[in-house]
């Protein structure tokens with residue numbers, strides 16, 4: 001469903017070049033729920049932007065649902081849902097319900113399918129109390145649930161999430177995690193989740209990939225990840241050792 005083959009992306013900054021992603025190869029199969037971890041500046045957002053066609057790779061090949069994202073961005077948009085937790089894709093001054101209507105038109109979802117999906121999403125994400133509220137008046141947790149609904153209204157096969165639980169309280173986080181688990185299990189949606197919240201990773205992902213300095217540093221199960229730092233019992237400690245280069249990497253490619 002997602003394939004990267006020796007992908008690189010660099011940026012020219014003044015007279016130097018930043019290699020945000022380098023020689024990155026991985027495959028995510030249909031129905032997987034994969035965590036994508038890495039320290040600040042590791043290249044996660046750059047990867048995600050290449051997956052949805054916002055950025056073109058400088059080298060290598062990206063395929064999502066069989067499509068080249070930067071060349072087929074409009075076609076791909078119908079098959080991928082993306083949530084950037086740090087900024088909304090909703091219309092700031094419009095009530096949530098009106099944003100959803102606009103999305104229905106943009107994605108050409110027929111009226112009956114839209115109604116059924118919106119009813120389902122309203123129930124599972126508990127949106128009923130604020131569908132008529134302008135997005136700018138929503139709390140962060142409400143806005144995030146709105147963004148998730150917006151990303152899923154057109155029933156995409158792939159869902160890419162960039163920090164979807166950032167800034168949320170424990171109850172809101174638990175609600176969003178349960179929702180994501182359900183979407184993956186019941187609809188078979190492939191999910192790639194970027195987060196700094198290791199609770200998200202522990203509760204949701206069987207497989208974890210770690211990127212560091214633009215390169216894949218680890219790809220394996222949570223158990224494999226824990227085995228990189230024997231004697232450490234918490235995932236926080238294991239990931240800290242990985243980020244600081246203190247762990248050995250049996251699962252690394």
Ligand SMILES: Nc1ncnc2c1ncn2[C@@H]1O[C@H](COP(=O)(O)OP(=O)(O)OP(=O)(O)O)[C@@H](O)[C@H]1O
Nearest residue numbers: 011013018020038039040041042043044045046047
């Ligand atoms: N448009 C850009 N122009 C120049 N440099 C960029 C640009 N976008 C990203 N970078 C650089 O590429 C590197 C990777 O950035 P990226 O945003 O992908 O990291 P990240 O893993 O998402 O980090 P964070 O966890 O802090 O969000 C960083 O050094 C960043 O400064």
